[in-house]
Amino acid sequence: MGKATVWALFIILFFLHQDFWWWEDSDLVFGFMPIGLAYHAAFSVACACLGALAIRYAWPHDLEKFAEEK
Amino acid sequence: MTTLIVIIGYLCLLLALGFFSNKLFRGTSKDYFVASHSIGPFLLLMSVFGTTMTAFALVGSTGKSFERGIGTYGLMASISGLVHAAIFFLIGIRLWAFGKKHGFITQIQFFRARFESDSIGYLLFPILVLLVIPYLLIGIIGAGKTIEPVTAGAFPALFTNPTAPQWLGGVPPWLTGLVVSLVVLSYVFMGGSRGAAFANTFQTIVFMIMGLVAFVFIINALGGINSAGKVPARIDEKGLVVQDYQFDKQKAQLEANEPPKPIGRVIDFENSNLTNQQPHFWREPVTVEFKKKIPKSGELVPFERELGIPFITFVTYLFIPLSVGMFPHLFQHWLTARSAKSFRLTVIAHPLCIMVVWVPCVLVGAWASGVLPPGIPPPAVLSAMLNLLVGDPILIGLLTAGVLAAIMSSLDSQFLCLGTIFTNDIVIHRAGENKYSDKQIIFIARCFIVVIVAVTYGLAMLAKNANVFDLAIWCFSGFSALFPVIFAALYWKRTTKQGAIASIIAALLTWLYYFHESGYGGEYMVGPGIVPAAICFGASAIVLIAVSLFTKPPSEETLDKFFPKKSEL
Known part of the structure; x- marks a missing residue:
């Protein structure tokens, strides 16, 4: 998986x-949650997962090094 | 009275936190403005999340869901989870890197260097102030609207002119606004950005916990989670909007209305699909005529409200959360990060934190449609639900403190940010780096913060009846219209000074036009339901591209500084 996959998932x-x-x-x-709201709550969880994937596979290591250099 | 004592206790605790952060203050202007780049992942998450969630998140979302139903969550919360996290990743980390490398403290310093232009700073400064002020107003207005209902009856002889008759004796909005402003001012004054980060973390934890506690108590009062799902207003076979239940405060339980109580009627009731539907639980637009009581005369007057959300509005709302990329107070929080790794937790957890706060609020707003009168002001829905369903005054005090925590955790960053940009981008920029000592710089920032607090308080009293959600949307729309400038500055080498300035002017003019058309802060859609932010964004982006392509590119030196070659990275 690379940056392109992360973008595609986005x-x-x-x-x-x-x-x-x-x-x-x-x-x-579950007897209380309207389906439209339940779907979007699950969507929020999917966003968190995408964030984790972006950090794992598309982290800007070069930029980080550039900023830390004196 | 007990409720009020709990709230005052909470405010005193915040002041104590201000004194504590003052002890850790290193006395330098860099520490005051960006906490010497020392903030770790958890504090960064809490301060960024606390800053983006304000009265808008708790008071505004509940009120909007009361008006339009559960579509409120998809409209603002879930899309924010996607867009905010992407912005933290693509823009936040990059700006932090340039800020750390080149010593920027404010957005304007970055833009001045990137576009080799002084004038862009003088153009942006008043625009940023103009757009942050509505954001500040919603905090002060939201606080006032929250406290009055929950303290109703505490001082009947002292506060005799309530906003609504049933809130006689409640602490009036002017007093709440004043106290909240002074408390926030105190800890920002003392601790600067470190104080704001500590206070934000504390307050974010408080409002998340209290929000969940409130949710549990409201569910219990409504007879359990499954029973709560039946509470929202329903459309009957005649097209009347009815409340099937009422809450008996004496018995502290939900009771069925026999027959159901009509509170409104569907206009153009032709669609048989509407019968027995709870319009707050779906998103198809339905226009309903309700009645509300005029407080002074007691007269019932009809008003129309559109429940649900037009699909085109839902899609174009995507542009609103882009505003986060241009919030000057968020820029300042990003720069407080100790390292790029500090952002990782924020990128992952921010959408989850939004979910934890917004889902309960949106559900409570939808449930409120079944037990509260439809004419109640939307910003007062949350506190009215607490007051109606949760009887214990200590608990109400703690829950109200949670709402105040959400409000103040945004106010502090915004006050601090305005002081920071005024001091750095106007005063020091004009006078020169060496004219003032560090002590003098901090003094100037503090003085400007005091002035901004005073001006904001005055404006909040003038706009005290504004809808918190709608006012926030106008503020976000302005910042999202400026988004193309920051994105292009970071990712498109060909962006020129002229292109950026023209784009900012296009954003400002289109925003001012629609703001005027809305009656200065009301809900306003273009054509079939397009949010103005989408058009402002489009105008700003097109002008930026067109003007940049026809003007001279930035110098090689500048491009090398902001687009370092792979070999230098």
Whole structure:
């Protein structure tokens, strides 16, 4: 996995954010959580995972070294 | 009264924290402005998250969900999780690196060096101040709106002119705003950015814990999590919006309304899909006519409200969280980082922290539609729910302290940032680096912070009825319109001084136009529901590209400084 994959995942997540397929659905998940809200809560978790992948595979090591140099 | 004592106790604790951070203050201007680049991952996460979450997150999100339903979360919170984290990664770390390497303390110093232009600083300074002030206002207004309902009845002989009749004797917004401003001023004055980072961390922990505690108590009061899901207002077969339940405060339990209580009616009720739906639990727009009581005359007057969110609005809201890339106070927090690695926790945990705070608030706002009158001001929904459903005054005091914590954890960074940019980008820039001693520089910053606090307080009293969420969106829209400038400055070598200046002017003019059209801070959409930020952003980006391509590129020396070759990295 490289930077390109991280970028691709970012773009996929952006499209997944537009969940028009549940726009008129007010069904409850686990008996209390509207499905539209549950989906977006899960989306937040996916964003955290993408952040972890970006740090693992696209970290700017060179820039870090450049800043620390005297 | 007990509630008020708990809140005062919390404010005193914050003052004590200010004294403590003052003990750690190293006495240099660099320490005062950027904590000598010493802040580690956890403090950075807490201070960045605490700064971006303000009255907007707790008070505003609950109120907006009360107005429009659960779409509020996708509209602002989940997209922010994606966009904010990307900005911390792509812009925050890069700006930190250049700040550390070249000694920048403010955004304007970076732009002046990157675009080889003094004038860009003088152009940006008033714009940044203009845009940060609404952000400050929402904090002070939000605090005032929160405290009055929860202290209602505490001083009936002293405070006789409440915002709403049922809040007689509550601490009035002018007094809350004054006290909050003075407390924040005190610890920023004493501890500078280190004080703000400590206070932010403490307050972020407080408001996250208190938010969850409030959520649990509200669920219990509504008869459990599954019962709470049935509470929101419902549309009946005649197209009336009804409340199926009411909360009996004496018995402290939820009771069914027999028959359901009508509170409004759907306008153009033709779509049979709407029957028995809870419009706050979906996102399809439905226009409803409600009635609200005029406090002084007691007269009932109709008003219309659109529940749900148009899809085009949802999509174009993407542009709002881009504002984070241009927040001057966030720039300052980034520069406090000890190393680039300090950002890692923030990139991962920021979306999760947003979820922990926003999901409960959005649910509470949607549930509130089933037990509160529809005419209640949206910023007062959270405290009205606490007051109605959580009886214990100590608990209400602690929960209210949590809301104040969220508000103050943003105010401090913004006050400090304005003092920092005024001192560094105007005073020192004009007078020269060696004209003032470090002590004098800190003194100047502190004086400007006092002036800004006073001006903000005065403006907050004038705009005390503004909708906290809408005002925040205007502030964010302005900063997101400036986003192309920072992005291009970091990633496009061909960006020129003229391109950046023209882009800033285009952003300002389009923003001012729409702000004026909105009636200076109201909710406003363009055409089928496009947020103005999208158009301002587009105008700013197009002008930046066009003007840059037709003007002279920056010097090689500047490009080498900001786009170091691989071999130098």
